[in-house]
Amino acid sequence: MxxxxxxxxxxxxxxxxxxxxxxxxxxxxxxxxxxxxxxxxxxxxxxxxxxxxxxxxxxxxxxxxxxxxxxxxxxxxxxxxxxxxxxxxxxxxxxxxxxxxxxxxxxxxxxxxxxxxxxxxxxxxxxxxxxxxxxxxxxxxxxxxxxxxxxxxxxxxxxxxxxxxxxxxxxxxxxxxxxxxxxxxxxxxxxxxxxxxxxxxxxxxxxxxxxxxxxxxxxxxxxxxxxxxxxxxxxxxxxxxxxARKEGYDHFMRKEMDEQPRALSAAMLGRVSVDGVAISELDAIAPALAAARSIEVVACGSAYYASLTAATLAERLLRVPVRVTVASEFRYDPPALGPTSLVIAVSQSGETADTLGAVRTAKAAGATVLAIVNAAGSSLTREADAVVLLQAGTEISVAATKSYTSQALVTLLVTLDLARRAGALTAEDLRSWSTELLTIPAMASAALDSSDALPAIAKKYFGSSGFMFVSRGAGIATAFEGALKLKELAYIHAEGIAAGEMKHGPISLLGADHPVVAVVLNSSVLPKLVSNLMESRARSAPVIAILSGVDDWSTFATDAVVIPAARPEIAALIATIPLQRFSYEMALLAGADIDQPKNLAKSVTVE
CATH class of the missing domain: 3.60.20.10 (Aminohydrolase, N-terminal nucleophile (Ntn) domain)
Incomplete structure (x- = not known):
């Protein structure tokens, strides 16, 4: 701030x-x-x-x-x-x-x-x-x-x-x-x-x-x-x-978007090998991890969205309750916490006032606190029981780009390591995950290349009354983050929702001047998502699709950006990159201050 x-x-x-x-x-x-x-x-x-x-x-x-x-x-x-x-x-x-x-x-x-x-x-x-x-x-x-x-x-x-x-x-x-x-x-x-x-x-x-x-x-x-x-x-x-210099770029945000392959590679360095995932920083709290009977994830803004997909996977693998709560609410209405609670605090700056308040609430109740943070030496690193650094490097633009994808990746890595420690994944499972994880930097580079189609798409839809960002399953968090980016950067109203919820009210907004931006991943819920997008098309709403592992999109989308195929949790992370570029291009068209959007601060150090 x-x-x-x-x-x-x-x-x-x-x-x-x-x-x-x-x-x-x-x-x-x-x-x-x-x-x-x-x-x-x-x-x-x-x-x-x-x-x-x-x-x-x-x-x-x-x-x-x-x-x-x-x-x-x-x-x-x-x-x-x-x-x-x-x-x-x-x-x-x-x-x-x-x-x-x-x-x-x-x-x-x-x-x-x-x-x-x-x-x-x-x-x-x-x-x-x-x-x-x-x-x-x-x-x-x-x-x-x-x-x-x-x-x-x-x-x-x-x-x-x-x-x-x-x-x-x-x-x-x-x-x-x-x-x-x-x-x-x-x-x-x-x-x-x-x-x-x-x-x-x-x-x-x-x-x-x-x-x-x-x-x-x-x-x-x-x-x-x-x-x-x-x-x-x-x-x-x-x-x-x-x-902290632009190094030839017009904006820090554009520079930091392009730094994502390197940042994602750095996040995995020493943590991912061909045999699986092992995060040595968690060794210090190994007994508490083994004793944990519930996991609470606390974060704000983009960090909150970055935590959602990994939290869903954690609950599925570990078979313990896992909840993600915005930190500003957590501290005033905390769940039942105690020595068997693991609280994971996710932050870019490590100085977010609400997140620090939530951590202090958790510590006072006897919970173990794990910090996932970018800024070494920040307040959060000093208050947590264990720290896993993103290693994304300094991020100058107010809007999160490389810190978001690094958070999404590191929360995923922590989840997989917790599952390894709990015996919830076989050696074969771990090798399968690590094989795909190690390709993430290359997939991020491919997504950056594919995003070059977005200046034309942004120009086509600039002036629309609003945008609806949708997905199902692992892609929902990406839809939330995509909507937030458009609001932050271009000052255009956007709403991120689970696609199945459209017909419970939001579909009334759709029309020729209110496009849908869809994160379309190849998963078990793909047919359901396609049905939701067909409902949108039936109401004349253009559909801009970010596609992973889906070849035939002509029936449900108007425009498309194709990213590499991957399992949903990884594809959801990669799909964020073209949505960043879309918001960036819309902000350029709006003449907005991209690196320093109005009314916003990089680190929210007050409540």
Whole structure:
């Protein structure tokens, strides 16, 4: 979601901060701002609604000679996306500058208290109350003032603060929102995502919940929630900022779509062999896996859809209840959980607030938590009992592409390994699965090639009143994800449903200007799906079919894209790729901002 960058050192502060914000644009934002501190202590601030270019246009107004600064891209929660509501925020005397990711749930109560004491608050956002609380608590040491205020805040935060009286110092704190410190020689960095600072340092300290960091040019001092100092755990990041560049592509999304064969291959590396599937990361929780009598999968958005097909297979193979629940509902109405429950949390960023909340609910009930996540070092990786990384690489575009197919694959691999450990698959079964799994990168490449037919198909149906994405069996999750992509990218209404449900209401929408997009897989339910598509054709609805293992489609489809034949669970994963391209092409025609769709953020770090 919102982006944070901080810097203290001898570089040009404004330039360093803006470069970092540019690398965080993928997170989604609607305003941006910067505050810099000069050697003499004066804090100068500029902020603008809209794109980062609007802020860059006024940077020349900032004084030279700054030694520290903080910068922010905001995704509005409290208060409209205006210049006034953009971060940073200051106290009324202009001594304290603050940026904040998260939500302060008791801000209204704190605002009333501050107003009663004579404070004047100028914005509509919750963050401003923190600056005023720090002003009241300040007695000459900004760290102590911040530490005194944190217990009064209810909610979540990644918080960065400067004080006019201490220009060579930046204070940072986190609770349930990501924040990392980058260590340099005579300079220090802060970011909500290390990608913003990796061009300058790969020595990263990920703050834990409750931690407070005191940054000065010569180094950092860390304090835990109780105020005790502790030594930092420094991690060396082995990937670099090059992944955040387009490398000749017009959009990150298009680049990341083309990276899927490599990402899928990486997901299987060391896990799939000709003899079967074995995931060594699960060994650490082997006793809990053997004792599990129920499996709960929690995820949000695309990660939720990516989990559905594997969950159905898991229940069929393991013969235990397997349920997939959106994390935002799980934490407020959890099932019966205990030591025999396995909770699998699926996330790209590992920072999704609802997923982390669900994990904490599960842990409190004594369940074992397995994380399937892309971002190493994220909050989810630190809270889970075991972690299986996607290994998809950095994904910049807000809309999930390679992270989705990697999630679908890795959840499938985990399912097969659980079945192997439980003795639910024979050696011959495992070899059959692995033989086909190892061809997935080649199938993904073929699907990318087949998708070159989609620009013409998109142009043919652009302007339709809406789209219905349908399938049956393993393809239903793909239909859901296809509809979501079209909504996210092209701002066109689309609905994903199980095809058998069309006649229970949705079929009333169909007509010549309301096409059906069908994921047609060669499975036992294929005849049923074809019947549903014939019903659509009878109502003049065009049918765009994504076909796997089906040769004769002329009777039920108007247009078709053919992908390689495979068993349904694998074909469903591959079928996602042309649907990504379809949405991409529709977004191009709509003139939409493809990498940063309106109102959306890459990582939803607030409820």
């Amino acid at each position: 919102c982006g944070i960058v901080g810097y203290i050192g001898s570089r040009d502060v404004s330039t360093t901060l803006i470069e970092g914000l540019r690398l965080l644009e993928y997170r989604g934002y609607d305003s941006a701002g910067i505050a810099v501190a000069a050697t003499g202590g004066e804090i100068s601030m500029r902020k603008r609604a809209g794109r980062l270019a609007n802020l860059e246009g006024v940077l020349g107004e900032l004084p030279t000679g700054s030694i520290a600064g903080i910068a922010h891209t905001r995704w509005a929660t409290h208060g409209a996306p205006t210049d006034l509501n953009a971060h940073p925020h200051m106290d009324e005397h202009g001594e304290i500058a603050i940026i904040h990711n998260g939500i302060i749930e008791n801000y209204a109560e704190l605002q009333r208290e501050l107003t009663a004491k004579g404070h004047t608050l100028s914005s509509d956002v919750d963050t401003e109350v923190i600056a005023h609380l720090i002003e009241d608590a300040y007695q000459g040491d900004i760290r102590l003032a911040v530490a005194a205020v944190l217990p009064r805040l209810h909610g979540q935060w990644a918080l960065v603060v400067m004080h006019r009286g201490e220009p060579g110092r930046i204070i940072a704190a986190r609770r349930e929102a990501p924040l990392a410190v980058g260590l340099g020689e005579g300079e220090q960095f802060l970011a909500s995502d290390p990608v913003a600072i990796l061009e300058h340092t790969n020595k990263i300290v990920f703050l834990r919940d409750g931690d407070l960091a005191d940054l000065q040019r010569g180094g950092i001092t860390l304090y835990d929630a109780a105020g005790a100092k502790f030594a930092p755990k420094v991690e060396t990041i082995t990937w670099d900022g090059a992944a």
